[in-house]
Amino acid sequence: MHANNEIGTIQPITEIGRIAHENNIYFHTDAVQTVGKIPVNVKELNVDMLSLSAHKLYGPKGIGALYLRQGVRIEPLMHGGGHEKGIRPGTENVPGIVGLGKACSIAKENLQMDAQKLTSLRDMLIDNVLAENEDSYLNGHRTKRLPNNANFRFTGIEGESLILHLDAKGIATSTGSACSSPKLEPSHVLMAIGLKEVEAHGSLRISLGHENTEEDIKYTITAIKEVVEKLRKMSPLWCASS
Amino acid sequence: MHANNEIGTIQPITEIGRIAHENNIYFHTDAVQTVGKIPVNVKELNVDMLSLSAHKLYGPKGIGALYLRQGVRIEPLMHGGGHEKGIRPGTENVPGIVGLGKACSIAKENLQMDAQKLTSLRDMLIDNVLAENEDSYLNGHRTKRLPNNANFRFTGIEGESLILHLDAKGIATSTGSACSSPKLEPSHVLMAIGLKEVEAHGSLRISLGHENTEEDIKYTITAIKEVVEKLRKMSPLWCASS
Numbered sequence: 001m002h003a004n005n006e007i008g009t010i011q012p013i014t015e016i017g018r019i020a021h022e023n024n025i026y027f028h029t030d031a032v033q034t035v036g037k038i039p040v041n042v043k044e045l046n047v048d049m050l051s052l053s054a055h056k057l058y059g060p061k062g063i064g065a066l067y068l069r070q071g072v073r074i075e076p077l078m079h080g081g082g083h084e085k086g087i088r089p090g091t092e093n094v095p096g097i098v099g100l101g102k103a104c105s106i107a108k109e110n111l112q113m114d115a116q117k118l119t120s121l122r123d124m125l126i127d128n129v130l131a132e133n134e135d136s137y138l139n140g141h142r143t144k145r146l147p148n149n150a151n152f153r154f155t156g157i158e159g160e161s162l163i164l165h166l167d168a169k170g171i172a173t174s175t176g177s178a179c180s181s182p183k184l185e186p187s188h189v190l191m192a193i194g195l196k197e198v199e200a201h202g203s204l205r206i207s208l209g210h211e212n213t214e215e216d217i218k219y220t221i222t223a224i225k226e227v228v229e230k231l232r233k234m235s236p237l238w239c240a241s242s
Numbered sequence: 243m244h245a246n247n248e249i250g251t252i253q254p255i256t257e258i259g260r261i262a263h264e265n266n267i268y269f270h271t272d273a274v275q276t277v278g279k280i281p282v283n284v285k286e287l288n289v290d291m292l293s294l295s296a297h298k299l300y301g302p303k304g305i306g307a308l309y310l311r312q313g314v315r316i317e318p319l320m321h322g323g324g325h326e327k328g329i330r331p332g333t334e335n336v337p338g339i340v341g342l343g344k345a346c347s348i349a350k351e352n353l354q355m356d357a358q359k360l361t362s363l364r365d366m367l368i369d370n371v372l373a374e375n376e377d378s379y380l381n382g383h384r385t386k387r388l389p390n391n392a393n394f395r396f397t398g399i400e401g402e403s404l405i406l407h408l409d410a411k412g413i414a415t416s417t418g419s420a421c422s423s424p425k426l427e428p429s430h431v432l433m434a435i436g437l438k439e440v441e442a443h444g445s446l447r448i449s450l451g452h453e454n455t456e457e458d459i460k461y462t463i464t465a466i467k468e469v470v471e472k473l474r475k476m477s478p479l480w481c482a483s484s
Binding site: 053055060061062063077078091092093094095096 | 295297302303304305319320333334335336337338
């Protein structure tokens with residue numbers, strides 16, 4: 001992954017790609033989280049293949065793209081029809097393709113401005129949440145991070161209770177990846193970066209979008225503080241240090 | 243296939259399904275051509291699985307559906323995410339799904355009227371083309387046929403020349419399946435129903451839509467007659483019987 005979907009960490013794809021190519025290994029990256037958020041250049045990233053999804057950059061759902069470096073051949077998973085050079089059979093989703101193209105073009109135009117704005121809102125959120133809540137932590141890298149991602153954990157609190165209480169205050173968040181929200185297992189990402197199971201269950205993922213304002217962030221900081229305090233009062237796992 | 247995409251023949255799916263079930267065999271039908279054109283009822287058809295596509299019934303491109311009878315389990319081709327009961331991973335194309343639903347609902351409402359209108363236009367086209375052009379034939383069944391499909395062949399004429407000349411007159415047709423139009427092989431469907439290669443190359447597929455009028459059909463009948471006569475004058479394969 002170019003950037004992780006849960007904790008927003010941007011991976012050193014350029015370096016990994018160089019190592020892969022020095023060893024004659026084809027290299028694919030999932031750039032679904034980064035296209036439209038940070039600069040993505042397939043040459044600079046040293047990738048042979050890259051996938052992206054329109055709905056992650058304000059384009060339509062139901063359409064994505066796979067970049068294949070010229071000369072790279074892949075085996076299709078589905079057969080018949082011969083569309084898209086035999087790689088993906090089926091009548092092309094023309095409105096979706098046009099929408100993806102337009103979304104990319106708009107994203108490119110606004111990339112620097114959007115990234116700056118989101119980074120500033122993200123940092124305001126992270127700094128204040130960590131400062132105002134005892135025993136709170138940021139999951140993932142502090143700076144090598146998607147402009148729009150914050151992922152916290154709060155000792156003694158279940159992530160599920162946190163998102164339900166925030167939802168009641170009009171704030172939509174998640175505990176891990178939306179893809180696996182019906183599953184109850186702790187996030188494999190948080191387990192992989194070395195958290196204990198109880199810590200991984202206490203995570204809160206917040207994604208910002210380009211419509212968010214400073215007001216939204218201030219409201220969220222206050223809401224998190226209120227909910228964390230309320231939940232800790234009820235928590236058998238929490239003993240206040242004060 | 244419930245109905246063939248090239249020659250429009252409606253297959254005896256109900257009977258095939260009964261035989262399949264008597265022998266404990268799961269039965270899938272591709273109903274892409276029939277949904278929205280003729281009545282489709284999974285129970286009456288004796289199918290365990292049925293696939294359909296929205297853009298074939300005036301819905302959006304990029305969305306389709308697979309009907310699975312309750313209790314039927316299938317292996318996914320793609321993995322991860324767990325969406326759609328683990329069968330098809332990926333963020334759901336919500337606008338597409340809604341569009342497919344709406345298209346089905348409109349199609350159902352108008353089904354009988356549309357089918358009657360199209361059948362009458364189709365029959366007018368078939369009867370007149372066969373009557374007005376010497377050595378012309380209908381491919382596929384005369385009556386067990388999609389309301390919107392006509393597929394002709396004309397001795398001594400290449401299908402490709404036919405569609406180019408009709409295109410110049412504003413009539414969009416094809417020689418076989420649009421999926422395989424970049425290929426130069428004769429239609430496997432026409433070969434399978436027993437045509438010789440030279441006959442299969444001479445086919446002309448015309449699909450009608452619910453915006454077509456009697457005027458369109460009259461114009462098309464005249465255009466075909468003109469083009470067929472013109473091409474036969476140039477054809478080394480054609481000796482007029484008169």
